[in-house]
Amino acid sequence: MKILFLGDVVGISGCSKIKKDLLNQIEKNKINFVIVNGENADETGVGLTKEICENFFECGVDVITTGNHVWDQKDLMKFIENENRLLRPKNLFEPAPGKGFEIYKTKNDIKIGVLNLMGNVFMKKCENVFESAKQFINNYKLKKDFDLLIVDFHGEITSEKNAIGHYFDGKATLVIGTHTHIPTNDARVLKNGTAYQTDAGMCGDYDSVIGMNKDNSLNRFMKKDSVKHFPANGEATLSGVIVDCNIETGLANSIKSYIFGGQLSNT
Numbered sequence: 001m002k003i004l005f006l007g008d009v010v011g012i013s014g015c016s017k018i019k020k021d022l023l024n025q026i027e028k029n030k031i032n033f034v035i036v037n038g039e040n041a042d043e044t045g046v047g048l049t050k051e052i053c054e055n056f057f058e059c060g061v062d063v064i065t066t067g068n069h070v071w072d073q074k075d076l077m078k079f080i081e082n083e084n085r086l087l088r089p090k091n092l093f094e095p096a097p098g099k100g101f102e103i104y105k106t107k108n109d110i111k112i113g114v115l116n117l118m119g120n121v122f123m124k125k126c127e128n129v130f131e132s133a134k135q136f137i138n139n140y141k142l143k144k145d146f147d148l149l150i151v152d153f154h155g156e157i158t159s160e161k162n163a164i165g166h167y168f169d170g171k172a173t174l175v176i177g178t179h180t181h182i183p184t185n186d187a188r189v190l191k192n193g194t195a196y197q198t199d200a201g202m203c204g205d206y207d208s209v210i211g212m213n214k215d216n217s218l219n220r221f222m223k224k225d226s227v228k229h230f231p232a233n234g235e236a237t238l239s240g241v242i243v244d245c246n247i248e249t250g251l252a253n254s255i256k257s258y259i260f261g262g263q264l265s266n267t
Helices: 011-026 050-058 076-082 129-139 156-166 214-221
Strands: 003-008 033-037 064-065 103-105 111-118 148-154 173-178 195-197 236-246 252-260
Touching: 003 011, 003 148, 011 033, 011 050, 011 173, 011 214, 011 236, 033 148, 050 076, 064 111, 111 129, 111 156, 129 156, 156 173, 195 236, 195 252
Parallel strands: 003 033, 033 064, 111 148, 148 173, 173 195
Antiparallel strands: 003 236, 103 111, 236 252
């Protein structure tokens, strides 16, 4: 079974690329399940909306994860309460609308758990992510509660992501980092069988500063006249990973970086 995970979708550019190419890419790569981090998908580059979520589902997305920008578009708070295919970080301070974990059943009756976590370092305040991970592992077991487990770790620093990857090694199918918008070149299967990559990258225009207009971003860094950040709108690259999953063990047979279109290419 193959799972495609796509990193943070940024603005109109990223949404348009998903609408244009995702269904064809699913068929071409023989993908069985698709997870997308959508927290930057709004035209402003922060948050997402009910309409965007519904468009993603129509394009073949099975689950949408998020992160620190989950509430930036306020209409999402009501929508997330009734849409179990949309997740927010599980370790947000409670009470919070929606859920951070859900189990999904495929057409072949395979149960896929998806867990959305957010890091603590340089991020919005949330509960200790390692305590939340510990509680989750105590309460749920691979091959008992679900056949596969995908963990989206939305975090700023590589060491925190690395540590979570090792913490879940042998207990999850995939641990994948999101948030920094730059794909890392470290896709691998860890010692105990969990696929891992520090950051999936973004689905957006890479002729930018992490998806935002590069000229305006440079002006902000150089203290020149600038406006609020807004997304770049050139052709997007779809960035993420494809994991070949072992249904019998719940672990990963292999993982490979997935990069399609736009400025980047697989090397």
